[in-house]
Amino acid sequence: MDSVPSTDRRGVGYLPNAAETLMKLVVTGPFGVGKTTLIRTLSEIPTLHTEEAMTQSSAGLDDTAGLPGKTTTTVAVDFGRLTVQDDLVLYMFxxxxxxxFLPLWEDIARGALGALVMVDTRRLGDSFAVMDMVEDQGLPYAVAVNRFPDAPAHTDEVLRTHLDLDPRTPLVQCDARERHGSIHALIALAEHALTCLSPTQDPA
Ligand SMILES: Nc1nc2c(ncn2[C@@H]2O[C@H](COP(=O)(O)OP(=O)(O)O)[C@@H](O)[C@H]2O)c(=O)[nH]1
Ligand SMILES: [Mg+2]
Known part of the structure; x- marks a missing residue:
């Protein structure tokens, strides 16, 4: 097959101009926090998911208390893409x-510029291990608090104290099913990751 891109009658290539910045970002957090939901909400392409039905073998490992509708769990990866401007494309993993799943986590996170750590205020402690994994990778991160209706509402200040966040780490409260807040969370992460890439900044 001819590898030269086809052109129309005016000689213009069908391929779009190369995007200037492609960012790989990880969306992570404890089981059931809304990772798959957020990627589905934001992606402009049909998302790729590898949800699997939970089986008896994960009983006792995946805590479904308070998540009665939760019958699937992510065993590998979700993938989606969001073009923020013509020249900034975010790839969400x-x-x-x-x-x-730590070894898999490390494989997926390789080459990522930042991580969005999702948090559920009903189980704040479940996010500590994930934040440790992200920090061990040296990844800049932002925290997205996914608001569930029966979850306690806290001010940003209280959440920052509970989660022991660096003042530079962005914290955004959102509903993973809604576009507006979810975009806000991802863009806060992208901006933070780009700031951390600057040679004068220490990663937060
Ligand atoms: N009420 C509410 N439900 C949500 C929200 N985000 C996710 N869910 C539901 O919570 C469950 C777990 O979400 P999911 O995205 O599968 O979690 P994951 O394991 O982190 O990928 C699903 O049944 C979602 O429909 C939210 O912001 N509000
Ligand atoms: Mg999932």
């Missing part, structure tokens, strides 16, 4: 938050 959802990763399993369960610690037993």
């Amino acid at each position: 959802g990763t399993p938050g369960q610690e037993r």
Whole structure:
């Protein structure tokens, strides 16, 4: 097959101009926090998911207390894409938050510029291990608090204290099913990751 891109009658290539910045970002967090939902909400392409039905073998490992509708779990990866401007394309990789998937997590996170750590205020402690994994990778991160209706509402200040966040780490409260807040969270991460790339900045 001819490898030269085809052109129309005016000689203009069909391929779009190369995007100037492509960013790989990881969306992570504990089981059931809304990673798959957020990527589905934001992606402009049909998302790729590798959800699997939970089986008896994950009983006792994946805590479904308070998540009665939860019958699937991410065992590999979610993938989606969001073009923010003509020249900034964000690739979102959802990763399993369960610690037993750490080797897979590291493979997926390789080459990522930042991580969005999703948090559920009903189980704040579940996010600590994930934040440790992200920090161990040296990845800049932002925190997205996914608001569930029956979850306690806290001010940003209280959440920052509970999560022991660096003042530079962005914190955004959102509903993963809604576009506006979810975009806000991802862009806060992208901006933070780009700032951390600047040679004068220490990663937060
Ligand atoms: N009420 C509410 N439900 C949500 C929200 N985000 C996700 N869910 C639901 O919570 C469950 C877990 O979400 P999912 O995206 O599969 O979590 P994941 O394991 O982190 O990928 C699903 O049944 C979602 O429909 C949210 O912001 N509000
Ligand atoms: Mg999932």
